[in-house]
Amino acid sequence: MKRGLVWFTEDLRVDDNETLLKAIEENDEIVPVFFLKSFADQPQFSILRRGLAREKFIRDSLLNLQKKFIDRGGTLLVVDGVPQAELPRLCVEYQIRKVYTKKQVGSEEKMLQTEIKQQLLKLGVDFQTYSTSTLYHPDDLPFSVRDIPMLFTKFRKLAEKESKVRAPFDAPQRIVTPQLEVLPLEVEECSTPEWMIGGEDAALERLNEFVWETQSIRTYKATRDQLTGLNFSSKLSAWLSQGCISPRRIYSEIKRYELEFVSNESTYWVIFELLWRDFFRFSFKKHPKAYFLLNGLGQQALYTQFDPSKFEAWTQGKTSESLINAGMNELRVSGFVSNRMRQILASYWVFGLQQDWRYGAAWFEHCLVDYDVASNWGNWAYIAGVGNDNRGGREFNIEKQTQLFDKDGEYRRTWGEFSKGV
Ligand SMILES: Cc1cc2nc3c(=O)[nH]c(=O)nc-3n(C[C@H](O)[C@H](O)[C@H](O)COP(=O)(O)OP(=O)(O)OC[C@H]3O[C@@H](n4cnc5c(N)ncnc54)[C@H](O)[C@@H]3O)c2cc1C
Incomplete structure (x- = not known):
């Protein structure tokens, strides 16, 4: 039996998730895993990196992802430990032949991936990463990461002129996993806004509300600098950061809206902002430490x-x-x-x-x-x-x-x- 392990990080979704799809395609069974502990538990400048609000959002997102797995016949393994110790152990326990995960851009995240890749090499386990968090796929950009422009405008113009946004992948219908123990996840209450609920379902609902129900996207360029209210901007950022939704899914919904209703400066401007997000991610690839x-x-x-x-x-x-x-x-x-x-x-x-x-x-x-x-x-x-x-x-x-x-x-x-x- 061929078994692959999918290491989930900031890609907590089943929709448009190439990492997950590749693992399903190449194996009879997959072991999907998320590790609750990481270097983010260490403070920087004596400041705790992850506050309670983000912790809660991640746990909400995991609960929702667990539900998505169960709906498709599988389970998600949530491990209360660090990947350096737990991932090689799981590979041995489940006789894994290949680990699939999202490509990282931050220097510490990249170092961790390199360390794990080396550990797995010794066990004879392959390690493959996929770029799943940007609007433009890095392979489609008209420049290499080394030559990425220093200024946003140049980056944007070149990307828009010479690359295309790929269509998002649909979510898999069925996910086959071995029997995995479900870790009960405690979620502490905190004072975040009502709309800020982690998970793929909430992300898709918010996209629907912003684009279709309220059509706030139609006026976004004029409202985006406001300080108060729900619909002056998309509020999709938290879901994007944990990967509960992909920028390509947002893009494809905007394009659909433009065809059915209106294509104006505002509808374009959401895409423009997603390009800023891409720009920083690609620039980080070039300068992971600076x-x-x-x-x-x-x-x-x-x-x-x-x-x-x-x-x-x-x-x-x-x-x-x-x-x-x-x-x-x-x-x-x-x-x-x-x-x-x-x-x-x-x-x-x-x-x-x-x-x-x-x-x-x-x-x-x-x-x-x-x-x-x-x-x-x-x-x-x-x-x-x-x-x-x-x-x-x-x-x-x-x-x-x-x-x-x-x-x-x-x-x-x-x-x-x-x-x-x-
Ligand atoms: C000092 C500072 C720190 C920031 N830290 C973060 C952060 O940690 N995480 C984060 O997602 N955004 C960050 N931003 C960017 C931006 O403020 C937020 O993405 C945005 O306010 C989120 O609200 P929204 O989803 O309604 O955005 P919208 O205005 O609806 O924009 C749509 C999406 O475009 C992206 N986007 C918008 N503006 C920017 C920008 N300036 N840079 C990069 N991407 C952008 C986001 O993914 C956002 O969800 C920061 C901006 C500043 C000035």
């Missing part, structure tokens, strides 16, 4: 100091700026803030408080449910002026931003006073 360094891709960082009292004030919403306090409270309590607010908060940490940008990025990593290694560190480096566009960074004038986006004070009233966090 985005975590003070000087990023090579530009001298403007500020190098770290003052713990400023960090405390910023993270707990106790600075002298009411808009910043509201934004930091929303981030800490709900695990989400709009793109505009993220830019304002990051700019204030770097330029207002004049601090080492990496502590800010690490705090976002802790709080954000949609934390994504490339989008978070790539955007932070960009704002700090040490990333892809290194022309001095991006400083936001708080007074002007307040006038533009919270003139009536609704946002500051909603998030003004909070002491608890996620």
Whole structure:
């Protein structure tokens, strides 16, 4: 009997999942596994990497994935341990001939994959990775990873002109696994917004709501900079980061909507933003370590100091700026803030408080449910002026931003006073 092991990470879905499909195609049975523990349990800059809100979202997503497996005749094995120790053991136990998993872009994730690949080599087990998290498949880009343009606009224009987005794969109908023990997963309650429920089903529901039910996609370009509300933007980021939905599935639904209703600047702009996401992921492939360094891709960082009292004030919403306090409270309590607010908060940490940008990025990593290694560190480096566009960074004038986006004070009233966090 041919048996393959599918190592799930940030690809918690059955739809458009080439890794899963390949494993099913090449084997009689598969052993699908997720490991609850990882290096993300180690703090960075003394800040815990994964807060409760993201932990909950991942567990919700696993429960939903488990249901999808059971519906198709199989089970998902959730292991309360680290892959370095558990994966080789499982390969021996289940007589695995090949391990299938998603390609990683972060430096630590890549190092872990290399370590595991070497361990498996000694056991005679093959190890194969698949690119499943971007809109454009890397093999279809008109440049190699080494030659990826430094600037987004050049990347986007070349990709749009010379590549095509592949059609998404459908989910498998049947999944055959051996009898696997189902680990009961405890999910702690926390103060994230009601709509933020992990899992593929919730992701597809949200896509349907944003595109078809409310047709909010029609006006997205005009609304995307708002601070409050559900439908001003897609809110798909957390599902994208855990891979509960693929960007290609989103793209294909947008194209369908454009054919049936309207194709305008707004419908295109969601795709444009997904291209930013691709851009950071591909840039990370080229520079897997540089985005975590003070000087990023090579530009001298403007500020190098770290003052713990400023960090405390910023993270707990106790600075002298009411808009910043509201934004930091929303981030800490709900695990989400709009793109505009993220830019304002990051700019204030770097330029207002004049601090080492990496502590800010690490705090976002802790709080954000949609934390994504490339989008978070790539955007932070960009704002700090040490990333892809290194022309001095991006400083936001708080007074002007307040006038533009919270003139009536609704946002500051909603998030003004909070002491608890996620
Ligand atoms: C300092 C900072 C940190 C950020 N950290 C993250 C992060 O950890 N994870 C994350 O997913 N996004 C991050 N972003 C990007 C962006 O703010 C969020 O993706 C977006 O706010 C999520 O809301 P949405 O799904 O409604 O986005 P929409 O506006 O509906 O956009 C659709 C999708 O496009 C992608 N996207 C949108 N804007 C960006 C962008 N600037 N860069 C990369 N992808 C983008 C996201 O996947 C998003 O879900 C960060 C931005 C900044 C300025």
